[in-house]
Amino acid sequence: MDVLEDKAATLSINAITSAEHSGNFRTFRKLFASWGFTDSAYWYRTTIVNPGKEPRELVLEQTTSWIDSISLYTPSDDPTKEFSVIHTGDRLPFNQRPIKHHNFLFPITVAPGQSLPLYLRIESRAAVATPLTLWDRDAFGNHDRTIAYYFGAFFGVLGIMFVYNLFLFLNLRDINYLYYIIFISSIALVFATSKGLTFMYLWPDDPGFIERVQTAGLSFYQLGGILFAKNFFDTRNQHPRFNNLFLFLLTGHSLIILLAFIVKDVIPLANISIAMVQINAIILLATGLQAWRKGNQTARYYLAAWSLSILGIVITALILLGVMNYNFFLYNATFVGSLLDVAFLSFALADRINLLRSEKDHARLLVHETLRKTKNELESKVAERTADLRAAKEIADHASSVKSEFLSNMSHELRTPLNSILGFAQLLELNDAHNLSQTQQENVQHIITSGNHLLCLITDVLDLSRIEAGKLTVSMESVSLRDILDNTLQLTTSLADEYGVTLYDQTPADDFCSIYADATRLTQVILNLLTNGIKYNRRGGKVFIDVSLSGKTVEINIRDTGQGISGDKISKVFQPFERIDSDKKGIEGTGIGLAITKHLISLMDGSIAVSSSHGNGSTFTLRLTLSDSPPSIAEKRSLAQTGDESAFPSEQHQILYVEDNTLNQKLMRHIFSRHKNIELIIADCGLKGVEIAKASKPSMIIMDIRLPDISGYQALKLLKSMRETASIPVIAVSANATIEDLEKGHQAGFVDYIEKPVDIQKLMSVVTHCIQK
Ligand code: ADP
Numbered sequence: 001m002d003v004l005e006d007k008a009a010t011l012s013i014n015a016i017t018s019a020e021h022s023g024n025f026r027t028f029r030k031l032f033a034s035w036g037f038t039d040s041a042y043w044y045r046t047t048i049v050n051p052g053k054e055p056r057e058l059v060l061e062q063t064t065s066w067i068d069s070i071s072l073y074t075p076s077d078d079p080t081k082e083f084s085v086i087h088t089g090d091r092l093p094f095n096q097r098p099i100k101h102h103n104f105l106f107p108i109t110v111a112p113g114q115s116l117p118l119y120l121r122i123e124s125r126a127a128v129a130t131p132l133t134l135w136d137r138d139a140f141g142n143h144d145r146t147i148a149y150y151f152g153a154f155f156g157v158l159g160i161m162f163v164y165n166l167f168l169f170l171n172l173r174d175i176n177y178l179y180y181i182i183f184i185s186s187i188a189l190v191f192a193t194s195k196g197l198t199f200m201y202l203w204p205d206d207p208g209f210i211e212r213v214q215t216a217g218l219s220f221y222q223l224g225g226i227l228f229a230k231n232f233f234d235t236r237n238q239h240p241r242f243n244n245l246f247l248f249l250l251t252g253h254s255l256i257i258l259l260a261f262i263v264k265d266v267i268p269l270a271n272i273s274i275a276m277v278q279i280n281a282i283i284l285l286a287t288g289l290q291a292w293r294k295g296n297q298t299a300r301y302y303l304a305a306w307s308l309s310i311l312g313i314v315i316t317a318l319i320l321l322g323v324m325n326y327n328f329f330l331y332n333a334t335f336v337g338s339l340l341d342v343a344f345l346s347f348a349l350a351d352r353i354n355l356l357r358s359e360k361d362h363a364r365l366l367v368h369e370t371l372r373k374t375k376n377e378l379e380s381k382v383a384e385r386t387a388d389l390r391a392a393k394e395i396a397d398h399a400s401s402v403k404s405e406f407l408s409n410m411s412h413e414l415r416t417p418l419n420s421i422l423g424f425a426q427l428l429e430l431n432d433a434h435n436l437s438q439t440q441q442e443n444v445q446h447i448i449t450s451g452n453h454l455l456c457l458i459t460d461v462l463d464l465s466r467i468e469a470g471k472l473t474v475s476m477e478s479v480s481l482r483d484i485l486d487n488t489l490q491l492t493t494s495l496a497d498e499y500g501v502t503l504y505d506q507t508p509a510d511d512f513c514s515i516y517a518d519a520t521r522l523t524q525v526i527l528n529l530l531t532n533g534i535k536y537n538r539r540g541g542k543v544f545i546d547v548s549l550s551g552k553t554v555e556i557n558i559r560d561t562g563q564g565i566s567g568d569k570i571s572k573v574f575q576p577f578e579r580i581d582s583d584k585k586g587i588e589g590t591g592i593g594l595a596i597t598k599h600l601i602s603l604m605d606g607s608i609a610v611s612s613s614h615g616n617g618s619t620f621t622l623r624l625t626l627s628d629s630p631p632s633i634a635e636k637r638s639l640a641q642t643g644d645e646s647a648f649p650s651e652q653h654q655i656l657y658v659e660d661n662t663l664n665q666k667l668m669r670h671i672f673s674r675h676k677n678i679e680l681i682i683a684d685c686g687l688k689g690v691e692i693a694k695a696s697k698p699s700m701i702i703m704d705i706r707l708p709d710i711s712g713y714q715a716l717k718l719l720k721s722m723r724e725t726a727s728i729p730v731i732a733v734s735a736n737a738t739i740e741d742l743e744k745g746h747q748a749g750f751v752d753y754i755e756k757p758v759d760i761q762k763l764m765s766v767v768t769h770c771i772q773k
Pocket of ligand 1: 528532533536560562563564565573578579580581582588589590591592593594595617618
């Protein structure tokens with residue numbers, strides 16, 4: 001091939017073929033003519049000879065897609081013209097191409113024996129590189145099919161990577177994958193454009209636009225690479241200096257992309273973009289190297305990716321610049337490099353994910369380990385604390401049981417002398433001889449009142465201590481409210497008379513409801529409220545009691561017309577030992593009653609409330625639950641009311657009294673000394689008592705519970721076990737006087753259980769009952 005450079009790009013075919021210029025052609029022996037960026041036009045000249053007998057169908061192929069103008073001149077068949085010409089190039093619409101192909105093709109037919117001269121004129125503002133091939137038409141067909149396979153493979157790989165990484169992006173929401181697919185798309189665009197595919201398929205009628213797409217595509221490719229690297233290496237935090245460069249390049253490329261579609265002449269922009277390729281490549285490589293130096297292992301894949309890509313570009317560039325000889329595969333090294341780039345970047349991403357995962361695993365392990373340690377520490381601390389608490393609780397329990405025991409012993413010990421005090425005082429009161437003066441009788445009354453007060457105090461303090469120790473229990477059953485009200489009203493009548501207060505029972509007269517409560521404790525509660533209503537009243541005052549039912553609840557209101565309680569003190573009434581101003585007014589009481597009442601009511605799942613204002617009386621309201629079942633038949637706990645002392649037997653009887661306390665023995669002797677037909681035998685311990693009972697078979701036995709040898713219960717058991725004594729009625733008289741004691745006594749088989757201090761009248765009526773039997 002001969003070549004001529006037309007520097008002014010003005011020569012015509014006629015000028016070229018004239019004697020003036022035809023001698024200026026130089027012989028050119030390379031496969032690939034590359035002239036770089038130039039304003040010159042180039043003329044190629046050759047002659048094709050067909051030595052055969054058949055016409056040869058040939059195709060001349062020029063594969064660089066960006067050449068502006070290519071014209072093939074061949075001798076004309078038309079006698080009026082010397083040459084016929086075929087114009088093509090990327091400045092002309094696609095459908096004007098002589099053969100509709102993404103490369104520039106010219107059909108050439110050489111007749112047998114013909115020697116055909118060819119002139120090819122090339123002009124382009126972009127790099128002029130012209131890989132020319134003269135094909136046999138059939139051979140070209142085969143070659144073209146092969147190329148189509150290569151394209152298929154290339155775009156196939158990119159397509160798969162695109163879809164796969166899009167899928168990863170949507171699933172993992174890792175922005176790196178998005179940049180990666182942007183990068184893949186940019187490679188596809190650059191490749192398709194440089195191979196003339198976008199011109200052929202997308203914008204065939206718009207040659208000017210393709211130049212713009214080419215320019216924008218090249219910048220888009222670089223932009224994709226930078227975005228990926230920027231995010232992949234987190235340059236903002238890890239490599240701030242590179243980050244600034246990246247920002248600069250990103251801005252530059254974005255501007256080029258934008259301007260490519262605006263400016264009139266896009267070629268200067270294209271040249272800038274091409275120049276930036278080198279800067280880009282160096283910066284991307286440097287970033288990878290720095291990351292690698294900093295210990296980022298994933299950077300190895302990244303470096304491999306870009307090295308291969310750059311190597312491809314360099315090889316292609318060397319061929320384009322004519323430094324290396326043309327070879328189809330080497331000429332396409334850029335694209336092979338790009339494919340490898342895509343593959344290695346994908347490895348880099350995968351490696352990065354692995355790295356992140358192993359970091360996460362490590363962190364998880366660390367957290368797990370820390371948690372385990374903390375848990376162990378906590379457990380041992382909890383164990384320590386539990387042990388401390390257990391020890392403290394044991395101490396507290398011990399102290400509490402010591403306290404309870406102390407109080408119950410105290411109560412027992414106080415009741416024993418009180419038995420003598422009240423007993424002898426009662427004897428004096430009952431003195432048949434009437435030889436006490438008025439003053440003496442009044443003094444005896446004082447002893448009895450004070451003794452009883454002391455007794456109340458002992459009972460209440462014991463109750464309170466048992467409540468605080470959680471030892472007080474209630475036995476809930478269905479009880480008739482009417483029975484309880486009758487009982488309490490009866491018990492308070494004499495007190496009301498004493499205080500000059502009238503009781504008004506405004507509850508229905510019939511057995512109007514059953515409630516769920518502990519009968520004894522509820523009696524105690526209502527008794528306390530009625531007593532308070534009377535005590536904290538005025539002479540001529542009133543106490544009303546009424547009930548109202550609503551749903552499953554019964555409300556019991558106890559209202560008085562006393563002085564009431566002022567607002568600031570009302571909250572204190574349920575606190576133990578709070579007597580407000582009662583001490584000053586000289587009203588008897590302990591200040592514990594309402595505290596016990598509140599506890600008892602809450603044990604019975606009820607509530608108590610008070611409303612009062614100073615000078616207007618008070619109303620205490622109890623709320624309890626109604627019961628569906630009829631009231632249980634109330635057991636007669638005491639025989640006190642059944643025996644009538646006037647019916648005291650006249651025949652001779654022996655009564656055995658088992659008691660160790662001499663004063664109590666003496667008291668009992670005095671009590672029975674009033675009845676000549678009763679012989680009181682005394683035993684000072686349990687076993688003696690049993691012995692005497694067996695020997696003398698008394699009409700009844702009065703048994704103390706705390707005895708020096710065996711307890712009253714054990715003695716009772718022995719008596720019941722022996723035929724001779726089994727039928728003798730035994731009653732208990734004891735200073736163990738809680739409700740539970742009474743209960744226990746009845747269950748053990750005592751006919752009755754009388755608490756000390758003994759109410760003489762009550763004792764006598766029980767005795768009468770027993771003897772009469
Ligand atoms: P006590 O009556 O033995 O003092 P309570 O616990 O029953 O103990 O009552 C505590 C205090 O509440 C009483 O001292 C009294 O000041 C006040 N209080 C109780 N009931 C009434 C009432 N109905 N009217 C006025 N004050 C009352």
